[in-house]
Amino acid sequence: MASTETAHRYEHSPTLNTVIMVEETLQNMDQTVITIAQLKRLLPKKINHNTLKVILRYLEESNKILVTIDGITWIFNPNPRLREAVSRGLEL
Numbered sequence: 001m002a003s004t005e006t007a008h009r010y011e012h013s014p015t016l017n018t019v020i021m022v023e024e025t026l027q028n029m030d031q032t033v034i035t036i037a038q039l040k041r042l043l044p045k046k047i048n049h050n051t052l053k054v055i056l057r058y059l060e061e062s063n064k065i066l067v068t069i070d071g072i073t074w075i076f077n078p079n080p081r082l083r084e085a086v087s088r089g090l091e092l
Contacts, residue, residue, distance in 0.1 A: 012050040021045065022055045026065060026074045033071040 014022075025042050026034070034042070036052065047055075056072065059065040064076035 012048060012054050014047075014051045014055050018045075018047060018051065019055050019058065022047070022052065023059060023064065026059070026072065027076075029074070033068075033073050035071045039072065 021043060022039070025039065025044075029039075029042065031038075036049075036056075040047065040049075040052070056065065056067060060067050064074065066073045066075050
């Protein structure tokens, strides 16, 4: 039998279209930091709060967003030159 955590984890599984919708909204927002409430208002379709939390956790774990007390910030940059510069840079 599946553990409670596993069963709960998939209770609000988003569709790929929903993940992409949230991702594109965050990537194209005018602000640098946005709250969950503001994000919900910007989304073209309504989304269940728990489903949104699952998506935000996924985006944070994949290093596309940063979630802080102030809100959510899009941090992903696919530029290969930037990645190379970061990998060769000095750690402070």
